[in-house]
Amino acid sequence: MAKTDLTPLQLSVMRSLWKRKEASVTEVHADLVASHQLVPTTVATLLRRLEERGLVDHRAEGRQFIFRALVEEERATRSMVAEFSERLFGGDVPRLVSHLLKEHELNPGDLDRIRDIIAAHESGEGKSS
Amino acid sequence: MAKTDLTPLQLSVMRSLWKRKEASVTEVHADLVASHQLVPTTVATLLRRLEERGLVDHRAEGRQFIFRALVEEERATRSMVAEFSERLFGGDVPRLVSHLLKEHELNPGDLDRIRDIIAAHESGEGKSS
DNA sequence: CCTGTAATACTACAACTGTAACAGAAGCGC
DNA sequence: GCGCTTCTGTTACAGTTGTAGTATTACAGG
Known part of the structure; x- marks a missing residue:
């Protein structure tokens, strides 16, 4: 079970993936552009790094990569809440x-x-009991 | 109002300061050694950085520095909980x-x-109403 | 006074994060 | 078939954090 410790930005990326079941870099970028001012390559980097951490997965579809979250939102939320309540x-x-x-x-x-x-x-x- | 966004380690340092009203590097180090394996210079660095951020303050007492938290624990906790609940x-x-x-x-x-x-x-x- | 010791100041460095430029590959239109 | 556009892959860089080594300063004891 990968460490589910997400920064706000990472969380935004994951949210995009959770909302759409699968998404290309472009789609995630579209979701993030509203809140964060990012170019697509940045989003690609974020996704790649999340994949390195085992939180995300991708498959190629034509020339595009289709990403997918490997942790459920529920689980991630639970884990973050638990971590937080533990810490504080x-x-x-x-x-x-x-x-x-x-x-x-x-x-x-x-x-x-x-x-x-x-x-x-x-x-x-x-x-x- | 300084950003009250503390990592676990930073929180430990602040907790030490909150517990004792004031503390020297040595005292904070004593508190942290139990949970974290740190040499005193590391603790000094942590305190200095917290001071840069405006969360901590110090005065010289002889050759020692006596540190003191500038934010109350209540306030910091509140702020972190708020931030967290906002994020998630x-x-x-x-x-x-x-x-x-x-x-x-x-x-x-x-x-x-x-x-x-x-x-x-x-x-x-x-x-x- | 001189020296050891204890405390701080300065510097360093690797990991992670936010952010992005540049390079290469692969379709699409003509 | 060739170039333009669109994606991804690679590389980079500055800021923060965890972690600590080294230099320096200053008091205590002789």
């Missing part, structure tokens, strides 16, 4: 949640939403 | 919370804890 909160997820609730703006609707999620979580899980 | 969830904190609840192991006690926090949060705030 020693893996103490409730403490992170608590921090989020206390320190970051949430409107009442958000709280309701979260409470619902908790309820769903409780009923569906953790009744083994 | 477009700043949608409830979505991040939801992700945490769904994807990361929480035992029932944790859920209770979180529910209490929500309750406390609701009663103390957001009753304007």
Whole structure:
């Protein structure tokens, strides 16, 4: 399992690949140009480096390379969140949640939403013991 | 306000400063040696670079430099969490919370804890409308 | 005073990242 | 068939980070 530690730019590239199932350099470039000002060769380099790291894969189709993500978005997100919560909160997820609730703006609707999620979580899980 | 974007190692250094209110290179080194295998000059370099970035400050005391964090831990944590939630969830904190609840192991006690926090949060705030 | 020791300052270097120029190959239009 | 355009492959370079060696300074003890 390759290290899923993505910089913002790398994440943007991956997002492009996740959105389209497969994409050529040109397509990824098209997606990135909106947010970042990059020439296509730069995007090609980024993709190649991600491939070196085993996060991406490509096949040739005519003269083009069609890239594809090798990690699912879910998995990558999970891994990054885990890494982050480990780094900042020693893996103490409730403490992170608590921090989020206390320190970051949430409107009442958000709280309701979260409470619902908790309820769903409780009923569906953790009744083994 | 200096960019509070800390790598794990940098964070360790800052943690040392936060724990002790002030610290010499030697003291920070003592704290880091447990987790990271570093010689004192390395620690000095790290501190100097953090100072360049405006996150740290020092004064001379005899021949020693006494370092001090210029950002509070709270603030730094907040800022890093915000940055992270922005990057991964477009700043949608409830979505991040939801992700945490769904994807990361929480035992029932944790859920209770979180529910209490929500309750406390609701009663103390957001009753304007 | 002189020297050792301890502390900082300066310099270095490899890895990774953002960013891109240049070179070569391969279709497309004529 | 030949050149233009479009892709990719290769190479480069500056900035940041992890990591540390070397030079220098300054106090402590004799």
